[in-house]
Amino acid sequence: MIIKILGSGxxxxxxxxxxxxxxxRDLGLTAEVVKVTDFAAIAAHGVMSTPALVIDDKVVSVGKVLSSAEVAALLKA
Structure with missing residues (x-):
């Protein structure tokens, strides 16, 4: 699993x-977490508002900070 955090930092x-x-950690999962700060790469995902969360190349959240429980729900889906 590859998870990308899109944003300026x-x-x-x-x-x-x-x-x-x-x-x-809570789910006992391992994944590669990649921070993407390049605006061209962010735009390539169709994202115009950050932060954004991408799980396995699927944008699942844009423009808000998810809680760890919200992220966990997305990871389970």
């Missing part, structure tokens, strides 16, 4: 990364 992006890592 702002506080919200950092929080989303931390919440994603917490959700992975």
């Amino acid at each position: 702002c506080k919200k992006c950092v929080t989303l990364t931390e919440n994603t890592q917490a959700a992975l």
